Amino acid sequence: MVEISKTKALEIHCKLWEIRLFELKASELYKDGTLPGFIHLSVGQEACAVGACLALNRDDFITSTHRGHGHCLAKGADAKAMMAELAGKETGYSKGRGGSMHIADVSVGVLGANGIVGQSAPLACGAAYTAQVKKTGQIALAFFGEGASGAGPVHEAMNIAALWKLPVIFFCECNRYAELSPFDVHVSVPNVSARAKGYGFEGVTIDGSDVMEVYSSVLKAASKVRQGMGPILIEAKTHRWHGHYEGDPMNYLDRSERDPDNRIDPIQRFESDFAETLELSPDDLLSSKKKALALVDQAVEFALSSENPSSALMMEDVLS
C-alpha cells in the first residue's frame, strides 16, 4: 500500500460518505417524486470513484457515464450544483437542461457524465491528445462499465491511445451487470483487463471495493501515463447495490444477490481495514462522516430552494 497522510485518509473517508449519502438522498427524493427523469446510482461502487479521482491532480481530466454522480463528486464537483441539476433547477451545473446524466464541472476536470454508453473512452482520448499536443502534463481518465467495454468506440479508443501513446487511463468499473444482464452476456473473457494486451498496453484487474487498492493502482498508472509511456487499462471489480435505474424491480437477481447482508460495503471495509493503520480514531471517522452529511444536507436545501430555469434558458448555449 502507498503511504498517505492522515489528511488524505480523512479526505478519502469523507468523500466515500459524501457520495454514499448524496446518492441515498437522491434515491429518496426520486422515490417521492421530487427528482424527475431517470437516475442511475453507484451505491456500492464508491471506492472506484474515490480511489481513482483522489489519485489524480485537480487539473487532470475525467470523462464519466450515465452512472456518474460518484465520479463527479470525487473529482471535486460541488454537491449543491449537482443536486440542483438533478432537480432540474437553474442553479444546476447544466442550468437544469441536462439532469443527472450530464453533470459536468470543467473547472475541476470533469468533462461530463454521458448518456451514450462507450463515448467516455474516446472523449478522454481527446482530452489526452490536447494535453499531449500542448505538453501540459495533464492526463485523462475514462470511467466506463464492463458493458461499455464491448462497444466499438471503446475499442477504437484503446487502439488509437496505444498508437499515439496518449496519456490516458481506461478505468473499467466492472459491477457485474449492464442494465439487466450479467457479465457473461457482455464480455467474452473472464477479465476486461485482458483487452489491453491485444492493443499492446498494460491491463490490470483490481479489487474495486478496496479504496486503497484503487488509489494506489491509479496513482502508479497515472505516473506512468504522465511520462508518455502510453495508456493503461485498470479493471476494478465492484458491486452495484441498486438497480440499473431507480425503480428497477431487479427481477434478474436471485435471492442471495438481493440479500443486503451479502453486499460488499467499500466504506465499511475502509473503516475496518485501514482506520487503525492510518491512525484514524473513531472520533475522526464520526466527524468526517458528519462533515459529509452536512455537505449533502446543504446540497438538498440549496437544490430545493433554487428556482426553476427561466424559459429563455431553453434556447441558450445551442451554439457558441
Add this chain to the structure above:
Amino acid sequence: MNQSNQKDKKDKPLKYYSAVTRAFREEMIRNENVVLIGEDVGESGGIFAQTKGLFSEFGPDRVRDTPIAEAGFTSLAVGAAMTGLRPIVEIGFEDFLTACMDPIVNQAAKLRYMLGGQVKVPVTMYTFGSGGLNAGPQHSQSLAAWFSHVPGLKVVMPSSAKDALGLLKSSIRDDNFVLCLMCKSLIGSREPVPQENTEFLIPLGKAEIKRSGEDVTIVAVGAMVRQALAASKSLSGEGIETEVVDPRTVSPLDIDTILESLSKTRRLIVVHEAMSPCGIGAEIIAQVVETDPQLLECAPLRLTPPFAPSPFAPCLEKIYLPDAEKIASSVRTMMS
C-alpha cells in the same frame, strides 16, 4: 374505411408494450426465420417488459441478448437478413440509432440496389423514442425525418397499442428494412385490439383518419396523435371540427389521404415532436403545395419544438413539446 378502424365487441384492451410482445410472438410462431436480437431482449424480458416470455418460449437461438454493440449487431442483422433470417432488432432508445447509422444508411438501405436486386434485407428494427419523460437531450429525440430522407428504408410510427400490433406484424412480414419508431410516453397506454391469432395487419404506407372533421386537418405523428385527438375534443365543444390524420408510415408517406382531407378542410396543421427544419412537416407541406398551390386557403402551420435539444427540466420540456393545449390554440388562431 380500412381494417384497423373496424371495431369488434370481442376486442380486449392491450397495453402498448404488450402489443410489441404479441406482435413478435405471433410472427415468430408463424415464421421460424424470425429471430429477435438486442440489448436485454432475452431472459430479462426487456426494460419495459416488451419482450417478456419470448426467450423461454423460443429459446436462445431465436431470442438473443447482444452486448452493447449497436453498429456491430445491426450490421450482423443485415447480413443475416441477406442470407435467410428475418431479424427483429431492438435499439433501446431512439437516440442510440446514431450509434448504428452506417449499417442502416449505407448497408441495409442500399445493398439490394447495389447488388442488382440479388438480395432482400427483411429487418424490422424497433426503438423507443420521443419525449415527455424528462429524459434529457440524449434520451428524448424523434429522428423519423433523418431516416425518411433515405431511399431503401421504410419508417413507421405507431401511435397506439392497436397500431403497434398491426404495424409491427406487417413490418416483420415486409421484405425491407423497416424502422419502427415507438413512443416511450405511450408505453403504458392501452387500447382494445382484435383477439389473439386473428390475422390483424395494418398495411404499411397507409394513413388513417383518426377523427373526421370539416374545418382543419391536423396531421400528427407518434405521441402527438393523442394530443391532437384531445385538442379536437375540446375544440368540438366550441364548434370547431378538426380532422386528425395519422400517417402511421412516414416513409413512404401516404400523401393522398392527406390531400383528400385537405380538399375538404383546406386548412393544415402538422404536429410532431421533432424540430421543424427539414422535418416531416416541411415535407408534407411541400408536397401539398407542389400538388396544388390553391388547395390551402390560409398559410399552413408546423407545430413543433423550438430548434434546440430537448431540455431535461420538466418546466422547460413542457414548454418545448407541442401538446393538446397548444394544438387547440393554434387551431383557434387559424380559424379566426
